[in-house]
Amino acid sequence: MRGAAPVNAPGARRRVAVLGATGAVGQAFVRLLAGHPWFELAELAASGRSAGRAYLEATRWIGDAPPAEVAGMTVLPADPEAVSADILFSALDASVAGEIEIAFASAGRMVLSNARNHRLDDDVPLVIPEVNPDHLALLDVQRERRGWPAGGGIVTNANCAAIVAVMALAPLHQRFGLRQLFIATMQAVSGAGYPGVASLDILGNVIPFIDGEEPKIERETAKLLGTLDGGRVVPAPIGISVHANRVPVEHGHTICISVGLERRASAADALDALREWRGAEAARGLPSAPSLPLRVSDEPDRPQPRRDVWSEGGMQVVIGRVRNDPVLDLRLVAMGHNVVRGAAGASVLNAELLMAHHAQRLARP
Amino acid sequence: MRGAAPVNAPGARRRVAVLGATGAVGQAFVRLLAGHPWFELAELAASGRSAGRAYLEATRWIGDAPPAEVAGMTVLPADPEAVSADILFSALDASVAGEIEIAFASAGRMVLSNARNHRLDDDVPLVIPEVNPDHLALLDVQRERRGWPAGGGIVTNANCAAIVAVMALAPLHQRFGLRQLFIATMQAVSGAGYPGVASLDILGNVIPFIDGEEPKIERETAKLLGTLDGGRVVPAPIGISVHANRVPVEHGHTICISVGLERRASAADALDALREWRGAEAARGLPSAPSLPLRVSDEPDRPQPRRDVWSEGGMQVVIGRVRNDPVLDLRLVAMGHNVVRGAAGASVLNAELLMAHHAQRLARP
């Protein structure tokens, strides 16, 4: 699953820690960082009652089996005094993430966060490496404005559904300009964490509501596709209407999109744009980057979450049913792994991007 | 579940038959007609190999238990020579429905059809009693143009998803005028009949494709909301974009809709229109009509198929999440029972409408 044009590995592996390591996304970080070529999973931390306990006792491990390296590890408090790594992956709950992440950043550490708290802060980059790696320049604004020491910063990844949608939309925006979007999501239960959605609520059912999700997708999409201008991101001026739904699927958000463009394009034009897209140069060859950011399926009934979600280890978004739209220009379906591409893998890729191209913004190893 | 303002029952119960009685929709007709106050389920017919067999042996009954009255019945050939009833409910497969329905109609029988074959014929009424009962006037055009004897005719109900969507949209169209619609459906497996969708395809999965469904919903919605003018229906001039999806739900199509209106209206205005709507006068008090055609839920996360699908015996459409739309005017979610309101119950209600208000268009009893 690893990238085509390998980036030179930095020298020694860099020590990293996971904050909020016991939850569902925390576990995904642990799985993706175990054996990572550039990072050494050195510390696990959590807020609240888990600190001080053995990691595997404090954790209700929900996947097949935890990696060997965490077997003997103890959960540390999510506190810059207790955690020594200076690259941190945050899977903290939004109720605590805001302050804890700032505590780490103001102590000169770099936080790669999956939490929603700072995503829309003016000076916090919200990044998908293939789409808007240039937004990382906000790190300088951020450090200066907040008075953080060198090496301190917060980089966020977007909401899981926004990431999948934007991966599919970026090539169209770059080539034809997006004007209007109608988005209907069918989101997997793992997007709600663990225990998350009760089985009595979702077995054989659809829940046409996810609290706070629709505005998140609308705003984060506009920021991700926005333009860096004078130390801030100008959101892309796209009209966006979202319907967010929960469906009884384990992993994989499936997203139907009707697209209105600035410059007319047919389904064939769109297919060309999607097939040819390689994503930003800076993201190519990173250890967690897929060989191609998108796979376009020719099957009439794909993508499907159960069948396509693990495409390139879950880091590739799969597109299908690209067709003309009777009202706007195009319709299509995008599907991606909400926990990998849409959460933990997104932050790991962001960290790789920093390591490969922004080493000067990190603390000295 | 039965209607508020009871229509006077016609005298004796009228003998009726089901064509295509062994399939999933045929079974739903059987269930709804057993013990019906106006109809006597007198004959069961099917095309192909089932004819001549005992009904319950020829049928893989998929519900809880078949009604007692069909226990001793034998399947007849789907042929006007073999079937004597002059009101027929057709659950025939589209591969054979076209010709068989015409054979019955040209023999002076009235066919209430769930098949798609004649829905878009210029002279065939496509009817939801609460929405467009006046379209039944096409029956005269039809009989004259085709040279059918008195009592002969075909009345169709729409596609199961189109019915649910149009029930929700009719009050808005009547009050504000519809201009543009974005529709994303999440359809239950029972919409595909039996055996229909293989469990290996849909367990824990979403299939973002239903063959032929999207154009059906687009065209039938426009016809249902169209205007009768000079012996034909002028489709409503609405831009409609549909995404049709299959989800692992037994019964109940859940439909997300973004609505653009001719005359501006807020979510509060729309809620008023939906709550006040009683449907066409002609449909009120029919035996299978719900007390109100729509139920508007105040819960933030409803309607849900598993919890709401049997509302008023499955004949009521449930609406929720009526809210403003960032791009057009409104967003909402509609959900209804695809086999009852969207198929067999739809044709039974059409037959009741004929009995109550168009007796002269039926054969003499």
Next chain:
Amino acid sequence: MRGAAPVNAPGARRRVAVLGATGAVGQAFVRLLAGHPWFELAELAASGRSAGRAYLEATRWIGDAPPAEVAGMTVLPADPEAVSADILFSALDASVAGEIEIAFASAGRMVLSNARNHRLDDDVPLVIPEVNPDHLALLDVQRERRGWPAGGGIVTNANCAAIVAVMALAPLHQRFGLRQLFIATMQAVSGAGYPGVASLDILGNVIPFIDGEEPKIERETAKLLGTLDGGRVVPAPIGISVHANRVPVEHGHTICISVGLERRASAADALDALREWRGAEAARGLPSAPSLPLRVSDEPDRPQPRRDVWSEGGMQVVIGRVRNDPVLDLRLVAMGHNVVRGAAGASVLNAELLMAHHAQRLARP
């Protein structure tokens, strides 16, 4: 669904309360008691933080819609000082049920409990009305031994899987004597309450473990089928081996049983015994009693939870696949509604049994 030989209704409806009214089983009590012919649902109580709040605000209602009568009700503390009804249905969590139930009983109130705490107490009747109504005589032992005032007592219903199994086994035990049982359950998620089983744990999965369930089924089965002797119940001397599993089903526990008998019997003999069984005389005609306690299906592939669980309102157990066993005597499958027959409905039926035949053991109305 109501019983064949109607028991004379007591005069006025008796005021009752539900303890633990906000949880899943509490909600089922509310649904079953709303409009009950003998009981008036007068008070709702809960332990902990819900007390003082409006019932429908304190409750995450999980069914279709709550009954009208609870709309204005406020949650009371689960405390005999605060609750005045002298018949109480307890859906309390096992962590608190033990003491609260005793507090009510020692205040002269009759508690019909679904909690496991006192089920195996020597002097507490564990009752299925059709099976062992005579065990209610323990109430006198209980009151005397514990020094409770007249009207005070605790009657329990069994574990939901034990009830379903014992309903199927009682006729065989009565006619042939049970010697050995192998029981494998496939239990619905509603058996774990709400939120209960996380969807991430059970979607497309089987969990071959339910904490504490296997010994409960073994012991409660032996007590239910036991013999009242000298003021105590001698458990039936049956060897019982249980495997308890959780499956992705909403309602309905499906139970496979291999049966070894004291007196040899064929599958045909067993079918006769099951078909002829009407249950104990005392239970017949009670308002919540099904017309027959068991329905024996002839279909090769029934019972099935989704199709059979609502048989007679969920109070009837459905049996199928009665066949010879290559090792012991018989094999069969039993299925029943775990929340209705196996929990709330079980206690309601016990209360009806008390009202009809043990009025003297209740407080004076």
Next chain:
Amino acid sequence: MRGAAPVNAPGARRRVAVLGATGAVGQAFVRLLAGHPWFELAELAASGRSAGRAYLEATRWIGDAPPAEVAGMTVLPADPEAVSADILFSALDASVAGEIEIAFASAGRMVLSNARNHRLDDDVPLVIPEVNPDHLALLDVQRERRGWPAGGGIVTNANCAAIVAVMALAPLHQRFGLRQLFIATMQAVSGAGYPGVASLDILGNVIPFIDGEEPKIERETAKLLGTLDGGRVVPAPIGISVHANRVPVEHGHTICISVGLERRASAADALDALREWRGAEAARGLPSAPSLPLRVSDEPDRPQPRRDVWSEGGMQVVIGRVRNDPVLDLRLVAMGHNVVRGAAGASVLNAELLMAHHAQRLARP
């Protein structure tokens, strides 16, 4: 996933074909044989209408994506004249497998069959390499008795549930002797092929019946654990009672077993036996053999199909909940991949066993 003590690879890869290549098990053979170190997937054949068509057009591919090597292949008739490979994997339907397999064997070809037709023939080996590789000696009896030329023969794998159960039971049988078994299966839908189980039958449901399955499991278990004696297999004299159920799981049969032993053993003894078991010497190090045939889980709630089914590529059976039994000696749960370990992978492993240790029984390459 591959074996610990590597067997020396035979020289060149051997050309093989799949019979019945278009169905669900046929596709699994294709997936497992693509890139196999010892076999070259040279031909694909099917009975009936698929012959002559491009494989990927004739096939409704149900997994993620078909392997590249089959892209250009055409389906051949399942006929020894048309297929030239002399090692054949049969995924043929039982309605045709019987005669076609004999046609190939009598033409001097070796058939590794997943079909049930010949499994219980006296002279046909029914083999799990780790359990009873010595039964392959029946091939000589078979060839002689049937007058087949050198290289001709039929080797079968067992029913998917029988394989999983016997893998778990073999170490106990070898050490303590099995006397009596109560087996309740919860089988995945993929065991019924494609389209197989209709979603309307199994969503949110359990079907406590699989046609013909219970006697198959009983007889095949006895044969697999039987003793080769004078040119035939004497079935193990074990009393076996089976309950077979279908559950809404994609892959993985979960099996609850109560075990009566000849020689008393505790759960601890059984755990030792299971943990120490490496399977027959002959099977070790084969390319498709797991590193250990069994994995014994210490978790209280494992194995679970969704979480454990891909253990060692689906070739390892996972055991859990080994505990004492109140009636017999032991209880445990076994789970394995029904399509890999229980079907296609089983025959591939049998073929590897033949290649490694019985080359003389195959046709000259």
